[in-house]
Amino acid sequence: MSGLNASLGYFLAAIIFAASVRTFLRKWPRFSFILEFASSFMLVACWLEVQTIVEVGEWAGGLGRDVTVTMLFVVLLTHGLVCGGASGNPTLVVLNFLQLEATTLPTVLAIAAQFLGAHLAILVAVYYWSLELTDMHMIKNLMARECSTSLMVSVLQGFFTESVCALSFNLIYLNVQHRSVLIRAPLIAVLLTFLSYTAKGYTSSYINPSLAYGLTFHCSGFTSLEYAVVYWLGPLTGMTMAVLLYMGHIPRIFARNLLYFQKTRFRVPKGDKKKL
Template structure:
């Protein structure tokens, strides 16, 4: 259980820092919304990187089965939804707001840039954490850092459609529940994103979030940067566009 305890400590640290960071930004720089997007992307990516560690090597080095990884994924998404209410950390959601004219062009560009930066910082922080080698699981993960396994396990074209389907599903539910209470939205989104990730495990891992995908797999060998960009940017944008242009028909 030492591996799980170390992971729980890591999760608590990430959540605590992110929650405090958001409070400080909201209080002192309320107009700098792009900073909250940076914090949200950082928290989401940092937690997902550790969940991926549990899924990859937990059962071999920490006696942690796939059920633990799924449970931790659900919990991390739920906690993220609670502490980051109103902030997505997802470029595709930001771009959807731009298409719906809920977000200005300048604000959207700043938010997307901040989200990517947050994912990059999460990758650095997770790497430093793994280098501490607190458990056998993290020691193995540290050794695997330079040769991480790609999340894209299918040809790029198939990956584009897989991400598009996941994004379409997510954004449809997001649109339907947009005006509902957070008490209803958060658990539904958490279950949905967990299911999308589980269903896409053998395809693209179902990130439906370009900044998250950047942290998780863009630095891994196996595909070119262009292939990753097509799958994890074009895929979600396709799904989002299908939802957006058919939204009126769906909601009738």
């Protein structure tokens, strides 16, 4: 239980940091890209600890699969509620760009901030493990340099898996993106938790380039280019297909609807016939 208490304290610290940044930046909306930095940091930092519990806690700390699934869901739900519109996911930032909801510079700054937040989360997590507050973290500290990759299949299979998962996720996201956060956050948290554990023996279905960068790019087994094909190109491909299927076109590229015939809502009234 002490190991779980240490993890909860770590989660709480990451959540407080993200919430503090969001509160502070309300006065300076032009620096909203920093919200993506905090959002990505919180997501990667917390997921790294959940990953630790999955890899080590189940046999070193007596924490079963039900605990890890619950903790991942709570982390994702809290992330959605605390970070609000800041997704911490580069593919969703690009999605807004393709929908003409964001311009080039804010998109580039947001993506850069997300990867910077993910990298900082790695450094913080490694330092946290080095403190060896529990037996679980002592073992994780010894294993930190020899982590196991999340990509358990070939690059082609991994690319296909991430693309399909990203397609499914983004189609649902597009349908709920303008709903209340109290509705959107639980649905997204359930969906991501389900996809993560469904694809556990394949890619773990991160469908988030900055999250994958923080969780598995530093692990041996594949090159950085192979990881990029699976965890960057795969989600971007699935997201682009989702936009095309949802809207019938990609507004940033095609102005004309390529898939659906849109009928006008209103009938054009016919001119009155002249009376003889």
